[in-house]
Amino acid sequence: MTIKLWKGNEAIAEAAVRAGADAYFGYPITPQTELLEYLSSRMPALGRVFLQAESEIGAIHMVYGAASAGKRAFTTSSSPGISLMQEGLSYIAASEVPCVLVDIMRGGPGLGNIQPSQADYFQMTRSAGHGDYHPLVLAPATVQEAVDLMSISFDLAFLYRHLVVLLADGILGQMMEPVEMPPLRTLEDQMPGWALTGAVGRPPRNITSLYLGAEQLEGLNLRLQAKLAQIAAYEQRWESYRTDDAEQLIVAFGTVGRIARSAVDQAREQGQRVGLFRPISLWPFPAQPLAQLSRHVDSILVVEMNAGQMREDVERIVGGPVHFLGRMGGMIPTPEEIVEALPMKPKAQVHRNGSNGAAPVKRIKERSYAPSA
Amino acid sequence: MQTSIVIAGFGGQGVLFAGQLLAHAALDARKHVTWIPSYGPEMRGGTAHCTVIISDRPVGSPLARHPEIVLAMNQPSAVKYAPLIGLGGLLVVNTSLAEIPATRPDVRLIPVAANEVAEAAGDLRLANVVLLGALLATRPILPAPVVEKALERYLPERHRHLLDANRAAFRAGYASQDEQTRLAA
Numbered sequence: 412m413t414i415k416l417w418k419g420n421e422a423i424a425e426a427a428v429r430a431g432a433d434a435y436f437g438y439p440i441t442p443q444t445e446l447l448e449y450l451s452s453r454m455p456a457l458g459r460v461f462l463q464a465e466s467e468i469g470a471i472h473m474v475y476g477a478a479s480a481g482k483r484a485f486t487t488s489s490s491p492g493i494s495l496m497q498e499g500l501s502y503i504a505a506s507e508v509p510c511v512l513v514d515i516m517r518g519g520p521g522l523g524n525i526q527p528s529q530a531d532y533f534q535m536t537r538s539a540g541h542g543d544y545h546p547l548v549l550a551p552a553t554v555q556e557a558v559d560l561m562s563i564s565f566d567l568a569f570l571y572r573h574l575v576v577l578l579a580d581g582i583l584g585q586m587m588e589p590v591e592m593p594p595l596r597t598l599e600d601q602m603p604g605w606a607l608t609g610a611v612g613r614p615p616r617n618i619t620s621l622y623l624g625a626e627q628l629e630g631l632n633l634r635l636q637a638k639l640a641q642i643a644a645y646e647q648r649w650e651s652y653r654t655d656d657a658e659q660l661i662v663a664f665g666t667v668g669r670i671a672r673s674a675v676d677q678a679r680e681q682g683q684r685v686g687l688f689r690p691i692s693l694w695p696f697p698a699q700p701l702a703q704l705s706r707h708v709d710s711i712l713v714v715e716m717n718a719g720q721m722r723e724d725v726e727r728i729v730g731g732p733v734h735f736l737g738r739m740g741g742m743i744p745t746p747e748e749i750v751e752a753l754p755m756k757p758k759a760q761v762h763r764n765g766s767n768g769a770a771p772v773k774r775i776k777e778r779s780y781a782p783s784a
Numbered sequence: 785m786q787t788s789i790v791i792a793g794f795g796g797q798g799v800l801f802a803g804q805l806l807a808h809a810a811l812d813a814r815k816h817v818t819w820i821p822s823y824g825p826e827m828r829g830g831t832a833h834c835t836v837i838i839s840d841r842p843v844g845s846p847l848a849r850h851p852e853i854v855l856a857m858n859q860p861s862a863v864k865y866a867p868l869i870g871l872g873g874l875l876v877v878n879t880s881l882a883e884i885p886a887t888r889p890d891v892r893l894i895p896v897a898a899n900e901v902a903e904a905a906g907d908l909r910l911a912n913v914v915l916l917g918a919l920l921a922t923r924p925i926l927p928a929p930v931v932e933k934a935l936e937r938y939l940p941e942r943h944r945h946l947l948d949a950n951r952a953a954f955r956a957g958y959a960s961q962d963e964q965t966r967l968a969a
Binding site for chain 1 (some may be wrong): 797804807811816817818819820821824841842843844845846847849943
């Protein structure tokens, strides 16, 4: 195996190819356009399908069609494009066909900008469309992890016949990092038993999201909920970093997760006992391990590139308010900024007041400075 | 040990490639490394830049608010990035297209007439590689032969015919810094 420098978007595209993607449908939007560009030559060269749709709405419904035929189909976009896909995503979830979606998030709301953001946490973890469901949401922190997660996404999508979302941002899409690629998987021509392949010589099958009878639709919903419970039981992923003796815990995901890792190292060099909890699956959220960790620390700081969306999950899980640092609109927190936001200061500066730390401070920093991207 | 480098200039001056070359070489030297470009609208007709972080440990943020090293290939880049350089940092400035910015006592300044050096080496468009050579002569963040080897390995196919010129430009940039400068840095 060789390690090579890969740009995030291209690495995710290649990982999808190697995981056996049959068909890609998409529409260009910064900061994920390299995915399309890369696949436009790579997929046809392997005799697979690449199609630039007329819009994101077209693209997701093409995925719906190809997935209904039992194919490993996927699409990619960035925040505003994902909004356009909501209808198709909901139909896919209701129809229980496997689908992989990559969201390289950018600043919102609205057309926003093309800088990195994590502001689609709610959109993705809550439903990614109307109706009662959650997609399985995976959030990588490095290009290597994006590749590793992409490599298992189709398997997960087919295992659960469900929507799997790889949730990254402009930084991960645009940056280059060393990557070890998995080998190209050979496709087995094995059609799942539910796939629409033409009913000649067998009873017809039906894939639909329309259930006019209330009893039938409740039946579908109960089936979906049972499936989600199973996903919640088996698909929680997370990383703990230097948490063994931590007094303060940082919780961050994706790009901010890796920046927070540097913050942990910096704070440790100043003598602070700080650890990091980084959820990798955002839904299902690794609640149990976080709850357990939270009992052994004095304070929790959530850091996100949004106004505190994951914070709501963290507060629900740990059962109380936590400290928060958020940057928005494409602004990226620095490790120094995170260290500064830690509620407990290095030992020498702490004025003990009998309590186990300062009162919780929830703040959105409004200070601005020129980012280097 | 971690070093952050910002390379900035006009679109078309090869700032993104210079950064990628450094990143490839860093990987070849078994370092942890990240490269990230500016991908905003300023790329269309304005300045472009990229940030490279080379480290002995996994890289957290691929960006640096105060980079240790700045390679400024034109005037707007020198004006924008010189004040942001971290304490005790290094500014390599292309004096063919930029005035030397107001000095900061803590920042080491490496002026290089990169366009002229590149032209003498064979091609005006190789000023980016000249500056890399000058950088590595003054602050050996990576061994120069590893970077030269990376040129051979990673120069895009469409620029293959310029490999010898690239190598010459890199060496000329390296040689532009005399022994004295190298020792002082």
